[in-house]
Amino acid sequence: MSELDTLISLLAKLPGLGPRSARRAALFLVKRRESLMEPLGAALRNAAAAIRPCTVCGNLDTADPCAICRDPRRDPKLICVVEDLADLWALERTGAFRGHYHVLGGTLSALDGIGPEELNIGRLIPRLAPGVELILALNATVEGQTTAHYVADRAAPTGAQISRLAQGVPIFDIKELRKIAARDKIMIAVIAVPAEAAQQVVNQVVAAGIKAVLNFSPGTLRAPEDVKLKSVDLTVSLESLSFYLAQEIE
Numbered sequence: 202m203s204e205l206d207t208l209i210s211l212l213a214k215l216p217g218l219g220p221r222s223a224r225r226a227a228l229f230l231v232k233r234r235e236s237l238m239e240p241l242g243a244a245l246r247n248a249a250a251a252i253r254p255c256t257v258c259g260n261l262d263t264a265d266p267c268a269i270c271r272d273p274r275r276d277p278k279l280i281c282v283v284e285d286l287a288d289l290w291a292l293e294r295t296g297a298f299r300g301h302y303h304v305l306g307g308t309l310s311a312l313d314g315i316g317p318e319e320l321n322i323g324r325l326i327p328r329l330a331p332g333v334e335l336i337l338a339l340n341a342t343v344e345g346q347t348t349a350h351y352v353a354d355r356a357a358p359t360g361a362q363i364s365r366l367a368q369g370v371p372i373f374d375i376k377e378l379r380k381i382a383a384r385d386k387i388m389i390a391v392i393a394v395p396a397e398a399a400q401q402v403v404n405q406v407v408a409a410g411i412k413a414v415l416n417f418s419p420g421t422l423r424a425p426e427d428v429k430l431k432s433v434d435l436t437v438s439l440e441s442l443s444f445y446l447a448q449e450i451e
Contacts, residue, residue: 205231257328259304259321261286269302276300280328281336282352284308284345288338300336303328308344309351320348322355331360338366403430 202210205227213223230238254260255267262268269275279300283289289302305320329335335356339345353363403422406414413429416422424430 257324258302259306259324260289260302274299278333279336280325280333281338282325283338284340284348288340292338300334305339305348305352308339308342308348310344317351322352325352326355326359329356329359329361333359333361335361335363336366337363 208230209220209223209227212218212226213220215223218226230241251263252261253263253265255262255265255270257266257270260267260269264271276299279298280303281292281298281300282303282305283292284305284307286304289304292298292302303321303325305322305325307315307320309315309317309320335352337349337352339349349365356363399416400422403414403416403424407424407428412427414424414431416430416432422430422432
């Protein structure tokens with residue numbers, strides 16, 4: 202196998218890149234050897250040598266503990282448990298959470314042979330004590346909820362307060378929707394209501410001038426031809442949700 206074939210096969214292993222996309226990426230890099238390929242190679246080597254997991258929370262950083270754990274402006278009595286780094290990054294992008302994190306590195310799955318020993322749960326329990334709030338921000342899948350129940354059971358004897366992220370999406374009143382539609386021209390409304398009520402909500406959203414609807418309700422919904430309606434499975438992860446929103450906004 203030539204060096205170019207090796208590069209293509211490695212690129213094809215990246216998420217979202219198949220063989221054809223990997224070939225295009227490889228050719229793009231080769232044509233920009235000095236401006237992109239060599240700096241990228243150096244950056245990858247440096248990252249491989251410097252980046253390490255945080256022994257406190259499981260985040261990745263060049264220092265241990267990581268920058269989030271060392272930040273004195275963050276509240277150490279708030280610990281948000283997430284499945285993986287993608288979820289941590291998604292929450293950080295919102296700028297809404299100013300506590301600490303704990304990355305489990307996956308969820309419990311009997312089919313995949315993933316038990317408590319394979320997850321970063323052992324380092325979580327010593328971080329908990331009375332006065333600490335543990336926020337379970339795991340996905341709404343069977344595996345995610347099973348893991349949340351297990352972590353809650355393990356954390357209960359520590360005396361920490363245990364809470365979970367609210368599920369579902371608030372629906373603005375129709376006057377507020379009209380204000381947003383008039384201001385932003387095109388707006389995304391995320392629907393998460395029972396299937397029998399979803400069509401009525403979509404009708405109200407469309408009447409308010411919304412032209413893009415991201416639907417989280419089961420069942421088939423209808424919308425005018427000039428309205429972009431996309432349905433998404435409720436089990437998507439936080440990172441996937443951010444991706445969907447970004448794609449729709451673009």
